[in-house]
């Protein structure tokens with residue numbers, strides 16, 4: 001028997017080739033590393049550990065997934081970031097890293113609906129109680145914190161109804177009670193609002209939206225600002241086995257390269273369309289954080305460095321749900337669909353929302369502007385409005 005690869009059977013050479021290509025390749029695009037098993041030269045080096053820089057198993061990181069995690073951590077000013085299969089997975093990871101049976105958490109009632117459903121349908125069964133609070137409560141959150149509260153969520157602006165939260169006031173109240181604060185920072189793409197500078201312990205985002213940016217991938221990140229959060233989130237991430245595709249991570253890395261120009265353009269287009277809508281007699285409110293109709297607008301002016309592509313409008317009180325439906329179906333450039341943050345404009349109408357206040361009685365429509373020409377988007381809305389009159 002010989003160990004000379006050139007004389008080995010072709011079946012063996014399929015797995016142990018005689019020649020391999022040089023790895024000395026310096027492309028601008030990051031490499032896509034696929035790998036579950038990591039091999040070691042010495043038994044003493046073999047380890048099963050999600051911490052540290054050494055690679056030990058694909059789930060705990062490959063050069064591609066770690067590159068993305070490092071770039072998001074750098075952008076957000078985090079201690080570290082964990083990449084997960086989507087924004088909803090990131091939300092679940094944060095809950096499960098912090099809450100056990102008998103614990104309590106607080107979530108704004110304007111949070112992304114599946115965040116609230118997770119607590120109602122899954123966490124409740126595990127003995128974890130989650131109470132929804134008015135997103136505009138500010139420091140008043142102190143009165144809602146119980147001895148067993150382990151987590152306070154913020155999401156700013158809130159989903160669909162767009163309330164901008166006073167995150168620093170909520171952080172101050174929660175920290176006074178020793179409770180960590182997690183922020184869904186998806187709207188800000190982790191950059192238009194500096195969560196860690198405003199005191200949060202954890203910042204998650206759905207990379208599905210602005211970082212991916214093209215409606216063709218699902219990914220999320222959980223970024224941590226403290227060593228305690230790092231330990232909790234890292235250990236839970238491993239136990240839940242939240243692995244991600246390196247191909248998706250490579251797409252997200254590519255998305256990062258154009259994030260700034262896309263955000264600039266989306267902000268300008270959204271503002272132009274929102275301001276035009278504000279001048280239309282059919283529209284009662286324009287819930288865009290940079291416009292005064294939006295609850296928490298002053299907080300947005302104080303804390304954010306920009307606005308993004310998604311906002312809502314509320315039609316006049318004489319608009320029926322049927323008329324709202326006809327309007328959204330009359331649009332052509334704005335396609336009917338959930339999600340946001342991509343290159344295409346989208347629209348969605350909502351039934352009365354489950355909020356103690358600001359349910360908007362089925363007269364609310366959410367718009368996400370894309371990279372189309374603003375004048376064409378305005379013409380599309382104008383035509384649809386005209387068809388309604």
Ligand SMILES: Cc1ncc(COP(=O)(O)O)c(C=O)c1O
Pocket residue numbers: 085086087088089112155159184186187205206207208218219220339340
């Ligand atoms: C604010 C917010 N957070 C989280 C998510 C969940 O992200 P994903 O679709 O990647 O699970 C969404 C998705 O719409 C969202 O709008």
